[in-house]
Amino acid sequence: MNVHAAVTDDVLDLYRELILDHARSPRHFGRLANATHKARGINPLCGDKICVYLCIDDNARIEAISFDGSGCAISVASASLLTDAIIGLSADRAETIFSAVTERLTDGGKGQPGNIDVELDRPLEKIRALDGVREFPSRVKCATLAWHALRSALRQDAQPATTE
């Protein structure tokens, strides 16, 4: 046995079952033909590209959502989890969740987990599966890419979102 080849718990935590499942079978994958809002997210460092499509109805409710693009397991799983979490919510609520998730995954979130957990109430708890990236600073941007694209789509930004 090679003693040097142990995979740490951190890695197993990062690539937990739920993440691998969403990476391999992403939910709401593809273009939304009748999208009212859409935006691309690009991670210039690694070339990951995610496009988020929204269909927002007259009551500012996100009635449909999808994404396409290519990226690593973390960015695809994160996008997939995002679509599950956001569908059916109001645009305002989606903005709030964007802030909660990005704060949670970046250093800022570590200081005030109590606050943020309030935002991640029961229907959203799967997003916690992304928490593993907090131990991997170089991968946080993969996890937040789709979320930045979501916010750009909500705000109808002309420029693609980047995680920079």
Add this chain to the structure above:
Amino acid sequence: MSHAQRQPAVAAVDWRKDFPILNQSVNGQPLVYLDSAASAQQPASVIDAVARYQREDHANVHRGVHTLSHRATDAYEGARDKIREFINAANRSEIVLTSGTTESINLVAQSFCRPRIASGDKILITHLEHHANIVPWQLVCEQTGAELVVAPIDDHGQLELETLRSMMTKDVFLLAVGHVSNALGTVNPVKDIIAHAKQCGIPVLVDGAQGVPHMPVDVQDLDCDFYAFSGHKMFGPTGTGVLYGRETLLDSMPPYQGGGDMILEVSFESTIYNELPYKFEAGTPNISGVVGLGAAIDYLQSVGMQRIAAYEADLHQYMLLKLGQVDDIHLIGTAVNKASVQSFLLGDIHSHDLGTILDHQGVAIRTGHHCAMPVMTRFGISGTARASLAFYNNTDDVDRLVAALEKARQVFK
């Protein structure tokens, strides 16, 4: 495991001990550094030479009558002489010191091409190039109306030489070709390519960023017009680089940047430029870095480039053998003639995920597009994992890589 598999023919001298950074643990495991193609590590002799220069000799170069300025100038110009000898340039005036390969290539694009290339002319490159040997030519094409044309590669990542030759037409102003591909490790037959270009009257720039660290380079033997490379890929400091240029060509080119050091006499009416190579070295240079580059060359000469090439060839064979035994691995870049660089994919695992899992076992590889997006596009992929070896790597490093890949397969099973 058989004896023949384990033992490379060229015995490994313990060069590793000369590189202090390699003696550390990363994420709880002894570091295995397999990313020298991105930036090579520095031997203690380079680190010490830079520190000694900073402690004892530093002043500005070419400007003072005082002792330190003399010492700094001697150290800086001494490094230029070492570089000249290292690549066997005919004259020290042909060694322009730059910040790296990127600047060297931009210098040629702007000072050699831009003033004389005409709309309708072509700049010929290949599909293997690093962005640094693509974008500067695109810029000059935009500025002048010239056209960028690209010679194709085959499925092994080798240049299609027949096609390349057929593309060397009268309207080609310059051929810019990499010596060794950073993404795939392909060693191009630059000497033959240059010989053919000469027959067609086409000047040639060689991007040698990945050539110089792996093999002896003789610019006169190659008969190239320009040869560009970076200090940090050849075990020297970052922010240093070289443009070798044939003297007659450099002489005929206008300066790249204006400033101090590149002039003989300045008045508001006119300025007389300094002689070669100073005409192309405006402003205070990276003196300590260049001193370090000189020390890197001393170190490489003491090891011997032939010996490095032979050792790395064996180690590369060993790596190919071991990688070939990993299930679900797909090697990208299978040219006959290769430097010790191997790109690969493992099953359907994205290269960034692979990079993270390997890093957590102390194994540093490069992942992504390697600043060669067109190469990736050619293979219909967005990126690869890449292991690049230097002479400070050994068979244990390769074994650790393979064990780490097996673990990655388990995580993603």
